[in-house]
Amino acid sequence: MNLKIYSLIAAGAFVLSVQSGCKKDFLKKDPIDKITGDIALSNAEGANKLMKGVYDGMYNDYNIWDYMTNGDVTSDNAYAGGDNPANIQIDLFTVNSTNGNVDRDWSSLYGDIKNANEVLENIPKVADPALDINDRRNQILGEASGIRAYQYFNLVRLFGAVPLILKTPSNLTETQQPKATIEQIYAQIIKDLEFAITHTAATAANKGIVTKGVANALLAKVYASKPNPDWAKVNQYCDATIAGGYTLFTSFNGLFDSANKNNSESIWEMQYQGYGGEHGNWMPGVITGTGWKRFNTPSNDLVKAYDDEGDLIRKNASILFKDVSSDGWSDNYWSKNNYPFINKYRADDKSDSYMIRLADIILLKAEALNETSAAGWSQSKVLVDQIRTRVKLGGTPAANQAAMRLAIEKERRLELAFEGHRWFDLLRTNRAIVVMNAQLDGKGASLNYNVTPANLLFPIPQKEIDRNPNIR
Secondary structure, three states: EEEEOOOOOOOOOOOOOOOOOOOOOOOOOOOOOOOOEEOOOOOOHHHHHHHHHHHHHHOOOOOOOOOOOHHHOOOOOOEEEEEOOOHHHHHHOOOOOOOOOOOOHHHHHHHHHHHHHHHHHHHHHHHHHHHHHHHHHHHHHHHHHHHHHHHHHHHHHHHOOOOOOOOOOOHHHHHOOOOHHHHHHHHHHHHHHHHHHHHHHOOOOOOOOOOOHHHHHHHHHHHHHHHOOOOOOOOHHHHHHHOOOOOOOOOOOHHHOHEEEEEEOOOEOOOOOOOOOOOOHHHHHHHOOOOOOEEEEEEHHHHHHHHHHOOHHHHHHEEEEOOOOOOOOOOOOHHHHEEEEEEEOHHHHHHEEEEEHHHHHHHHHHHHHHHHHHOOHHHHHHHHHHHHHHOOOOOOOOOHHHHHHHHHHHHHHHHEEEEEHHHHHHHOOOOHHHHHHEEOOOOEEEOOOOOOOOOOOOOOOHHHHHHHHHOO
């Protein structure tokens, strides 16, 4: 059987953009199993290679870098830093349809969906009985379904209504699909993740693989992010995730030590071996270092939040201050003799990044309990205090539903900073506008973001509008 590789609305080419303002080039590696042209897919070996190509394809601009820019620079956790116009637009809420980051995010996410669709279409047709040993065929289909769901989850949170592409387009008309509704997109995400729960492995030593734990955790996050959250479902899937054998890692700082990759807290984790191996992580090189101005600078407000909480452990694990006074650039917000850098990615090109870890799910369960009833805050407190105890903080003083709501929001911020979650938390809790418009710089002056509802989603890239008149 021939596998037809197609060009979708957003071609899934793995292109590493060199950021404007960088003073060095970053090595680009194409996935070793990336399949181009027409290939014969007739046996279990080919099926496994095709699935590996899906995972390899995820080492793209979105999953390496933009996930954090979108989650933290858009929010109150970081400034754009550097001199990249696309990042600065995201920081200042002046993004338009020609923004380069927006265009490549659309391409990266639809490229991953394209690869997953190829698996879902073709693996059922492979006749090799070896593919059914230990139910491998269904496991592959479950993993591909999970990845497709995850990337549609990212698309709907970034762009809102988008085309829902579930099969290989066979003609131009099929590539020019109209937007699906947000409700239709979430329904498909849930369907894919329910399939993934049924067919993926319970656990995997390699936390880069989609497992039942990943699917359960994603469903918890999806049900919390829908326009009308279903807190009973959030609680259900948080419980299912927690029951999957994950435990909080003893040391918060140790979570970001390369010696502790794929640890007990990790649920889903990008796997980087460095450029001497299969995949290298170029992101640390653009956020930390001297000589030229790096990107994604921690904000004054985040540092103040750590200090106000007396949270030295998470502050020091998350942010590193350096004297860069000899560097020939300026900054509007920080003194260069004590300048902050993100500190969660310390192993250079070998730094893994967490897509989901257990603390995220524990705090999401706390949120579900608090939202389920006015008295749920007391159950939530046990979970919030569990997270705080690890970093040697006393119990949260929150003593009612409203106070606990804000306490959980703050705890998620301090715990998950620079892991790509903050902006999406503010969006799903309808707090983005009020939080961002209250932002001050280090001198107490308003940052004047002037965020409106029109700023909460990315515009569809102009290139895609030009290609597809049905998404205008």
